[in-house]
Amino acid sequence: MLAKLKSLTLLGLHGEEVEIEVDLHRGLPKFSIVGLADTAIQEARERIRSAIKNSGFDFPRGVVVINLAPADLKKYGPRFDLAMALGILHATGQIRLPDNWDEKVFVGELGFSGELRSVPGILPTTASATDRGFIEIYVPEENSREAGIIQDIQVFGVRTLRQLCDHITNTKKISPTCHQELNPKEFPEDHEHNFSHVRGQEHAKRALEIAAAGGHNMLMTGPPGSGKTMLAKAFATILPQLTLHEALEITKVHSIAGLVSDSNPVVTQRPFRMVHHTASAVAIVGGGNPPRPGEISLAHRGVLFLDEFAEFPQKTLEVLRQPLEDGVITVSRASGSYIFPAKMMLVAAMNPCPCGFHGDEQKECLCTPYKIQQYQNKVSGPLLDRIDLHTEVARIPFEKLSGETLEESSRDVRTRVQKARKRQLERFLADNITSNSEMTSPLVKKYCPLNDESQSILRTAVQQMNLSGRAFYRILKLARTIADLAESDRIELPHVAEAIQYRERKEN
Ligand SMILES: Nc1ncnc2c1ncn2[C@@H]1O[C@H](COP(=O)(O)OP(=O)(O)OP(=O)(O)O)[C@@H](O)[C@H]1O
Numbered sequence: 411m412l413a414k415l416k417s418l419t420l421l422g423l424h425g426e427e428v429e430i431e432v433d434l435h436r437g438l439p440k441f442s443i444v445g446l447a448d449t450a451i452q453e454a455r456e457r458i459r460s461a462i463k464n465s466g467f468d469f470p471r472g473v474v475v476i477n478l479a480p481a482d483l484k485k486y487g488p489r490f491d492l493a494m495a496l497g498i499l500h501a502t503g504q505i506r507l508p509d510n511w512d513e514k515v516f517v518g519e520l521g522f523s524g525e526l527r528s529v530p531g532i533l534p535t536t537a538s539a540t541d542r543g544f545i546e547i548y549v550p551e552e553n554s555r556e557a558g559i560i561q562d563i564q565v566f567g568v569r570t571l572r573q574l575c576d577h578i579t580n581t582k583k584i585s586p587t588c589h590q591e592l593n594p595k596e597f598p599e600d601h602e603h604n605f606s607h608v609r610g611q612e613h614a615k616r617a618l619e620i621a622a623a624g625g626h627n628m629l630m631t632g633p634p635g636s637g638k639t640m641l642a643k644a645f646a647t648i649l650p651q652l653t654l655h656e657a658l659e660i661t662k663v664h665s666i667a668g669l670v671s672d673s674n675p676v677v678t679q680r681p682f683r684m685v686h687h688t689a690s691a692v693a694i695v696g697g698g699n700p701p702r703p704g705e706i707s708l709a710h711r712g713v714l715f716l717d718e719f720a721e722f723p724q725k726t727l728e729v730l731r732q733p734l735e736d737g738v739i740t741v742s743r744a745s746g747s748y749i750f751p752a753k754m755m756l757v758a759a760m761n762p763c764p765c766g767f768h769g770d771e772q773k774e775c776l777c778t779p780y781k782i783q784q785y786q787n788k789v790s791g792p793l794l795d796r797i798d799l800h801t802e803v804a805r806i807p808f809e810k811l812s813g814e815t816l817e818e819s820s821r822d823v824r825t826r827v828q829k830a831r832k833r834q835l836e837r838f839l840a841d842n843i844t845s846n847s848e849m850t851s852p853l854v855k856k857y858c859p860l861n862d863e864s865q866s867i868l869r870t871a872v873q874q875m876n877l878s879g880r881a882f883y884r885i886l887k888l889a890r891t892i893a894d895l896a897e898s899d900r901i902e903l904p905h906v907a908e909a910i911q912y913r914e915r916k917e918n
């Protein structure tokens with residue numbers, strides 16, 4: 411007897427349909443799985459055999475062959491266990507699957523006792539199942555709240571194989587999981603990092619506010635102990651609230667990486683990923699087998715913070731160039747291309763030279779010009795060209811550090827950021843983007859017209875500073891954000907002038 415069931419495998423965030431065919435025939439006992447299955451799937455034979463026996467059913471004595479179709483698609487992980495076990499039970503006549511079996515999806519790993527274990531990537535799997543017109547999805551109970559985020563499909567959380575069989579045979583029905591509401595939250599006020607803890611540094615704070623409002627990349631350069639790391643950490647507290655769509659996008663990526671749990675099935679805050687300079691290129695951009703999202707994708711719609719920027723190996727930094735431009739990363743494998751989103755804000759911090767005091771007003775720099783040059787060359791020109799806000803974070807004088815002045819809190823800065831982001835969301839309603847930094851060149855032309863005065867100062871800057879075409883567009887996007895913060899519909903001269911002064915100045 412033959413059984414066929416449906417499941418889904420993931421290629422990045424995209425789910426591909428997999429048909430599980432189970433065939434039984436007479437012969438010496440043998441259990442084989444074909445269809446480009448990885449080791450985890452081959453090992454499923456032992457899990458399925460024990461799970462079936464320990465659930466009170468019989469494992470067939472003859473030859474069991476399972477085919478995972480299409481045969482040319484590489485399949486990974488234990489997510490097909492459940493569908494394979496059900497197929498065997500149906501093929502042996504121990505249960506009878508309903509006639510509309512091909513409208514249902516089964517996903518889950520089995521334990522020896524027949525219990526279902528959670529698997530990563532349930533949210534994108536459920537979303538793909540809905541897009542493909544499936545009406546029901548059966549997932550491990552631990553994953554059911556995550557799957558319940560998706561509307562238009564009925565989700566069933568399953569605890570054990572036996573429980574699902576009772577449901578199928580109408581002995582005891584499982585209640586469908588309730589739909590989960592997405593509710594993006596603000597950062598809690600008592601966050602350990604706060605703008606009010608950083609004394610002075612108004613220039614850097616202003617740049618961070620602009621970066622948060624429009625989603626721009628930023629580099630802070632300054633001597634040791636001036637507060638760069640502190641500022642970057644406080645940056646997380648001024649980021650604008652997520653839209654529902656953004657929360658869903660982020661949760662999908664985190665789901666694949668196995669970073670969402672049953673108690674916290676939805677990512678409700680913008681990610682802030684701080685990466686150490688010893689991290690490998692694969693850890694940063696993604697990869698492995700099966701390909702997993704890297705830090706740039708886990709920081710999607712949030713912040714990727716690279717502290718001690720110049721200490722990162724040059725090769726690692728160069729791989730950031732393409733995703734910084736495109737907002738996606740494609741990991742290619744013989745089995746197919748895995749596309750992960752990577753629209754993040756890059757925030758980097760570095761010292762200006764090995765000793766850290768080049769350009770400091772009080773302390774003398776001990777490095778030779780060659781050493782300074784060598785240090786700064788570690789970050790390549792093309793990468794610096796992708797950074798909109800270059801800020802110097804100087805040391806704070808004693809009076810300011812010990813003064814009693816009250817610094818502005820993150821909450822106040824965030825209110826302005828939020829307002830500016832709201833203007834952008836309204837502007838880009840028909841454009842399928844959420845922030846100024848995502849504008850393509852035609853959109854820049856459409857939304858960033860300049861008056862003659864602004865045009866002329868920009869022309870002078872482009873000529874005198876030898877700016878690239880990319881820098882030209884990036885200045886306009888930044889000016890748009892500065893105008894949004896000023897609640898101005900038009901980009902005026904001061905907005906363009908401020909945007910230009912954040913551009914990198916090359917020392918001769
Ligand atoms: N502007 C500031 N206001 C308040 N505290 C500060 C300021 N700058 C530095 N500090 C104090 O100094 C500590 C070190 O600052 P931080 O780690 O941010 O320096 P940094 O610029 O990242 O230095 P490095 O270049 O060595 O990494 C902070 O934890 C904080 O206690």
Ligand SMILES: [Mg+2]
Nearest residue numbers: 638639717759
């Ligand atoms: Mg630091």
